[in-house]
Amino acid sequence: MATLDSYADSPFTDAIAAVAFPKGFSVPTITLFDGTTDPCDHISQYKQKMMVSASARVSKEACMCKGFGSTLSEAALQWFVSLPNKSISSFADLVNAFNQQFASSRRTPKQPSDLYRIVQEIGESIKDYVTRFNTEKVAIRDCDTSTAINAFSQGLDKESDLYKELTMHPCERFEEVQQRATTALRLEEDILSRKGAVTFNRTSRKAPTEKKDKRAKPYSRPNIIKVA
Incomplete structure (x- = not known):
């Protein structure tokens, strides 16, 4: 059952939870992970996007951890919010827990x-x-x-x-x-x-056509045979 202060619950330790996002920082938009695709692909895409973000070096670890939840949906998001309080102390911890939870969705590596x-x-x-x-x-x-x-x-x-x-x-x-x-x-x-x-x-060439003589022809009176 949720308590009155449950909104403050966090899966991260205080060293991470207490760090605020730098001014002007926003989590890059990527395809949401719902638990049915390869988790390794999602982690790789997330890390690549965050690598070029404007977060300061001192807050990089906290930003990586706290921004990850916004890239999840459905079953994956439910898993994230149900993590025990203060159970994650680094991004490496989060990645390990994430990969373990969705290991069954990983693609078989190609040989x-x-x-x-x-x-x-x-x-x-x-x-x-x-x-x-x-x-x-x-x-x-x-x-x-x-x-x-x-x-x-x-x-x-x-x-x-x-x-x-x-x-x-x-x-x-x-x-x-x-x-x-x-x-x-x-x-x-x-x-x-x-x-x-x-x-x-070949197809653009047209077959030659007979030219019609459009000059006026003299009038010729038809022969009319009178019957006596």
Whole structure:
């Protein structure tokens, strides 16, 4: 049951709770965490936003702690307000408790071997394939170069010139793969643009039409046969 002074309850120790937000400071706006998404992603986004905030160094820790509650909603917010009084003495304590509470919502970390599942689809451009591959690669921590190179090459269309080139002349660095892919992409786009230009020229040509003689013709009286 709530007491008359329950509004003053705080999950933070006095060293944090007593610190006021600096003048003009406001918690950056980020997507609210409701307990269903990855908590690590939320922490990373929050820390990045707060890193560029205008809070003074002496109040940074307190601001990090006291501002965190405003980024939560629904089940996550209920968890935050139910934390025991004075149980959090640092932002590290808050992060540990937060991650432990919502551990079941964490995504399964992707492994380098998952890159072999990315395959260039029929009719997919090199540009789209490279974009999909890079998106997945960035999400993998400590992805070794050899795995990335092999997975990229194996995922390409086996009939493509890029696949043949990477097979005959393997790369040692993934940056080299990116450079060759960029060259192949430019060639692909150039071919497509040329085809488009040819198609446009062909469709824009109109078949010749017969010109009608608009000059006035002399009047000719029709033959009328009279019946006797």
